[in-house]
Amino acid sequence: MSLAKTFESAVNLGALTEAWLRAIKPLLKTQLFELGVKAKLNNAASVMAPGALVANVVRQSGISWSEKPIRVLLLGSDPLIRFDKSKWASLAGEFLGAPGSVEIIYTLDENADSEFSKLATALNLPACSVLTHGEAVESGFSKVDLAIWVHPAAESADEAEALNTSTAMSLSTKQGVPVYSASFNEVDLHTQNFLIQHHSVQLQPLGGTIARGAPSINRYGISTFGLGVEGGWGAILAKVEPAQQLGDPGEAALVRTAMRLVCAEGALHTSWSLGQRINGVAFNRIIPLGLLGNMAIDPSTGHVFQKNEDSRDLRVVGHLWDSELRLMPSSKRELLLWACRIKLAFQTELPKEDSRRKEAIASLEQGFNDGIVEAAVALARCYESSKADGSDVTARLWQSKAGALHPLSSYGLAYEALGVGDLAAVERYLRIAVAFGYPIAMTDLGKMLCESKRVDEGLALLNEAASRKDPEANYELGELSAKGGDLQGALEFLRAAWVYGHVDAAALARQVADYMLEHGIGKRSLIKREAKEIAAFQKKLDTRLVANAT
Numbered sequence: 001m002s003l004a005k006t007f008e009s010a011v012n013l014g015a016l017t018e019a020w021l022r023a024i025k026p027l028l029k030t031q032l033f034e035l036g037v038k039a040k041l042n043n044a045a046s047v048m049a050p051g052a053l054v055a056n057v058v059r060q061s062g063i064s065w066s067e068k069p070i071r072v073l074l075l076g077s078d079p080l081i082r083f084d085k086s087k088w089a090s091l092a093g094e095f096l097g098a099p100g101s102v103e104i105i106y107t108l109d110e111n112a113d114s115e116f117s118k119l120a121t122a123l124n125l126p127a128c129s130v131l132t133h134g135e136a137v138e139s140g141f142s143k144v145d146l147a148i149w150v151h152p153a154a155e156s157a158d159e160a161e162a163l164n165t166s167t168a169m170s171l172s173t174k175q176g177v178p179v180y181s182a183s184f185n186e187v188d189l190h191t192q193n194f195l196i197q198h199h200s201v202q203l204q205p206l207g208g209t210i211a212r213g214a215p216s217i218n219r220y221g222i223s224t225f226g227l228g229v230e231g232g233w234g235a236i237l238a239k240v241e242p243a244q245q246l247g248d249p250g251e252a253a254l255v256r257t258a259m260r261l262v263c264a265e266g267a268l269h270t271s272w273s274l275g276q277r278i279n280g281v282a283f284n285r286i287i288p289l290g291l292l293g294n295m296a297i298d299p300s301t302g303h304v305f306q307k308n309e310d311s312r313d314l315r316v317v318g319h320l321w322d323s324e325l326r327l328m329p330s331s332k333r334e335l336l337l338w339a340c341r342i343k344l345a346f347q348t349e350l351p352k353e354d355s356r357r358k359e360a361i362a363s364l365e366q367g368f369n370d371g372i373v374e375a376a377v378a379l380a381r382c383y384e385s386s387k388a389d390g391s392d393v394t395a396r397l398w399q400s401k402a403g404a405l406h407p408l409s410s411y412g413l414a415y416e417a418l419g420v421g422d423l424a425a426v427e428r429y430l431r432i433a434v435a436f437g438y439p440i441a442m443t444d445l446g447k448m449l450c451e452s453k454r455v456d457e458g459l460a461l462l463n464e465a466a467s468r469k470d471p472e473a474n475y476e477l478g479e480l481s482a483k484g485g486d487l488q489g490a491l492e493f494l495r496a497a498w499v500y501g502h503v504d505a506a507a508l509a510r511q512v513a514d515y516m517l518e519h520g521i522g523k524r525s526l527i528k529r530e531a532k533e534i535a536a537f538q539k540k541l542d543t544r545l546v547a548n549a550t
Helices: 004-009 013-023 025-035 041-061 079-095 117-122 133-142 159-173 186-199 249-264 332-345 354-369 373-385 391-405 407-419 423-435 439-451 455-467 471-483 487-498 503-518 524-549
Strands: 070-075 102-106 146-150 179-183 201-205 236-242 295-297 303-307 314-319
Touching (some): 004 013, 004 079, 013 025, 013 041, 041 146, 070 079, 079 102, 079 117, 159 186, 159 236, 186 249, 186 332, 249 354, 249 373, 354 373, 373 391, 373 407, 391 407, 407 423, 423 439, 439 455, 439 471, 455 471, 487 503, 503 524
Parallel strands (some): 070 146, 146 179
Antiparallel strands (some): 179 236, 295 303, 303 314
16 A cells, blocks of 8 residues: 555644555454454554654655665654554555655564554564664664654663663764654753753754744644644654754753653643743733743743642742843743753652652752752752651751752751751841842841841832732731731732732731721722622632642
8 A cells, every 4th residue: 555645745643544544444344353453543643653753754864765675773762663563663665655665673672562463464564673772883874774763862861761862872973874853842852952962963953943834843743732843742853963062061961850850750741831821820910931840930020830730720839039030041942941940949849659759869869969059959848848757857958068059048048047046147048048139038038137126128128029029028018008007008019919829918908908998998999899809819719728638
């Protein structure tokens, strides 16, 4: 069967799969019982994807298959390229209109049967030949015409992925074999580039750009978000090309540490892509941008959010300091690097599964050894939130290792000092955090100074923090305004606190609004609306507290 015309015209993998199902319909009718599976669009697309990927890359490589079969080495651990001895990848020849023109090679001789194993045999699809990693590194140039690195994972600590990476690099830089890649999405592509640039190479998107309709977009990939730049199985095609400059080891260590943590959390596919605008938050009064995992940030305020997987809403988990917020880049590559720092700094939990937790801890410890201060901050915060015996001691150890090099560790050290009554050290460490522009430290230092009779400086710090939308600062100023008789001003400060989930601010705002209504203070219609919105928010907070308790 030849599916060349369909391959050229099909808009996506679904259309290609439907054409293939029509082509094999006679076989399915006669051998349904023996095959043991009913092939449908929703389950057959996965076995079409490897062959379509290979055909797409071969066609764009410009290598001719008219005189002899093209020998394609598949590198990677993805199950779809390994099932049934990689027989399904050999369908590439059918898609190119030249059955038998593509010989598939894999690095392992293994038996990994899919539900379509008997169908592959009935179709007489050839099994792959085997070329070990050692053989590929030694003499790949004489045995391989091109290689396809499927879903590179240079960040992984897994030995198999390390072998895939080293083989891909050797084939490209030493054996002269063209090496192509298929990545999940643009972030995945940039991640790999940070980690392979010390080889003086990079993954260059086919056609030079990543955009809808570009050669780099594999329209025969598999995606849960709709095909294209959003990503999915085999979504972004690239080729290993010489890089203009060597990568920075520190940047590589940062990306490796953060992405290993993301993988340990099982967050390969997230609710949004990096840099994506997230609409619908607080009726679009807040429009965060997606970061790594389920983190997001409001670039106008620096509030860091995390998606709660139970309630599906976004909750504030931290507040970015000025010196870091000012560095927020726009390009996807630089944004990835920046987001890695944020991911580590605001990490507060380790995976619950034992093996994943150990993997995350090992990655963070290695990251700190590689000079990533944020890795120590992450470990300190994760141990601090843990209920395991001795976690508090371990948290203090990592806090001290990060020291005053980071605003969050400085802030943590301030509260360690508070625990032993060393108020001078508390102030010293809080001032270090304030120097970074950390709003929460501004608030706490402001409160401390107000209590120690240094009211002018304390109020100045509280107002600075409030201008950065720190909820606690706005609550404090709201309380002070209410005590001073400025009830309308108090409502404004308190609103800036309770919209970010400050329970006490909502309660006080409700009292102030009720008092104003009772005594006829302010414009009644506006105060009634304020009271109604506060009540609605309190109801939402109560629902959230019940959900958390269960």
